Amino acid sequence: MSELTCDERRLVDAARDFVAAHVAPHVQAWDRGLADSRSVLPAAAAVGLLGLEVPVAQGGLGLSFGCKRQVAEILAGADFGLAMSVINTHNVANHLARMAAADVSRRHVPALLAGQRTGCTALTEPGAGSDFSAITTLARKVGDEWRLDGSKAWIVNGTHADVVVVYAQTEPGSGARGIAAFVVDGSRSGFVRQARADSTAARGIDAGGFVLEGYRARADELLHPPGEAFKAALASINGARIYVAAMCCGMVHESLRVASAYGALRHTFGKPLHEHQGWRWSLADAAIDLAAARLMVDAAAALIDDGNDSQTAAAQAKVFATRMAGRHIAALMHAMGAEGLREQHPLLRHLAAVQVATLVDGSTEMLLDRVARGLRNTV
Numbered sequence: 001m002s003e004l005t006c007d008e009r010r011l012v013d014a015a016r017d018f019v020a021a022h023v024a025p026h027v028q029a030w031d032r033g034l035a036d037s038r039s040v041l042p043a044a045a046a047v048g049l050l051g052l053e054v055p056v057a058q059g060g061l062g063l064s065f066g067c068k069r070q071v072a073e074i075l076a077g078a079d080f081g082l083a084m085s086v087i088n089t090h091n092v093a094n095h096l097a098r099m100a101a102a103d104v105s106r107r108h109v110p111a112l113l114a115g116q117r118t119g120c121t122a123l124t125e126p127g128a129g130s131d132f133s134a135i136t137t138l139a140r141k142v143g144d145e146w147r148l149d150g151s152k153a154w155i156v157n158g159t160h161a162d163v164v165v166v167y168a169q170t171e172p173g174s175g176a177r178g179i180a181a182f183v184v185d186g187s188r189s190g191f192v193r194q195a196r197a198d199s200t201a202a203r204g205i206d207a208g209g210f211v212l213e214g215y216r217a218r219a220d221e222l223l224h225p226p227g228e229a230f231k232a233a234l235a236s237i238n239g240a241r242i243y244v245a246a247m248c249c250g251m252v253h254e255s256l257r258v259a260s261a262y263g264a265l266r267h268t269f270g271k272p273l274h275e276h277q278g279w280r281w282s283l284a285d286a287a288i289d290l291a292a293a294r295l296m297v298d299a300a301a302a303l304i305d306d307g308n309d310s311q312t313a314a315a316q317a318k319v320f321a322t323r324m325a326g327r328h329i330a331a332l333m334h335a336m337g338a339e340g341l342r343e344q345h346p347l348l349r350h351l352a353a354v355q356v357a358t359l360v361d362g363s364t365e366m367l368l369d370r371v372a373r374g375l376r377n378t379v
């Protein structure tokens with residue numbers, strides 16, 4: 001694991017304080033759909049969470065991926081949906097700050113950093129998920145502008161995002177080669193938002209879709225031209241796989257803490273659960289696998305910070321961490337008996353979130369394929 005700098009350690013501490021003050025008190029209300037997690041964005045912005053990796057020259061903190069991985073774990077320990085929502089807005093700010101035309105970046109990045117606007121990245125469509133190269137949202141050149149038509153589905157922050165990075169096909173039938181990426185403004189005509197995805201999994205993630213109907217993107221809103229967008233998406237997805245794996249570690253850590261505390265209070269057969277050897281084993285198993293997952297996450301994160309190829313390490317970390325979290329959060333919930341099912345505890349919410357984690361940024365099967373392809377060069 002790369003050593004964090006003093007500034008990075010301060011941000012990690014600030015993330016813990018942010019969770020205690022602004023996330024933990026509200027997660028049940030978000031989960032029931034009674035409150036909007038966006039209300040905490042200004043507080044997230046105030047401590048720098050929305051600008052973590054964004055270059056200092058563009059108003060961000062310019063910190064490392066290793067720091068982002070720590071923050072992701074802390075946020076998701078409280079709520080995976082909120083963690084994904086905050087990090088996806090951060091990612092759009094970082095993407096635009098580094099890659100967008102200066103005017104486009106100036107128009108959006110300061111508001112994203114301040115938590116006044118939210119961002120999302122839209123690849124998935126109703127008819128194309130794992131097979132990203134099969135997207136059919138069409139981008140056609142009309143004079144200096146681009147006309148976009150199509151639908152996107154299951155997008156983090158899709159229910160409210162103002163600044164949307166949209167991947168679209170410019171040459172039907174050309175697959176990855178014809179895909180380009182655009183900066184889309186959710187307030188302009190031709191952008192029609194759809195209802196929230198009707199799932200109770202990770203409500204704070206605000207997943208939803210939208211339709212583009214003759215949406216006009218200006219010439220400078222072409223973020224990646226055809227031929228480069230697919231590669232750009234793959235380049236950034238390794239980081240996403242690693243922070244999702246880190247989030248799974250955060251959810252197991254918190255579930256362990258809750259189960260362990262309950263084991264000290266609940267008595268069966270004349271003594272606390274904790275003092276029954278058979279009961280303790282499920283906690284020990286979770287702690288062992290959590291430690292292993294964190295090592296994999298840290299090793300993969302260090303590859304990113306050192307500028308090395310992280311494809312296989314990122315895929316391995318995400319497959320291991322999601323499986324580890326699914327198995328152990330269920331076991332820890334069981335170890336709490338009926339109490340584990342109560343909404344005041346995070347375990348059931350975390351278990352549903354892990355199911356989401358097995359899909360986003362590369363489903364388990366896609367990642368297994370990635371790892372298997374890597375074996376051809378190493379075994």
Ligand SMILES: Cc1cc2nc3c(=O)[nH]c(=O)nc-3n(C[C@H](O)[C@H](O)[C@H](O)COP(=O)(O)OP(=O)(O)OC[C@H]3O[C@@H](n4cnc5c(N)ncnc54)[C@H](O)[C@@H]3O)c2cc1C
Nearest residue numbers: 121122123124129130154155156207356359360361363365
């Ligand atoms: C809450 C949530 C938030 C999301 N946020 C975003 C977002 O912000 N942006 C975005 O672009 N997308 C987002 N997604 C979409 C996510 O990336 C897709 O769900 C994922 O890519 C899988 O696509 P799919 O659901 O269409 O499944 P499909 O592609 O239909 O696959 C169905 C199942 O079959 C498996 N499968 C598919 N092909 C193969 C094969 N060749 N071999 C073996 N197994 C296979 C898959 O692994 C999966 O288990 C989100 C999804 C969810 C649930």
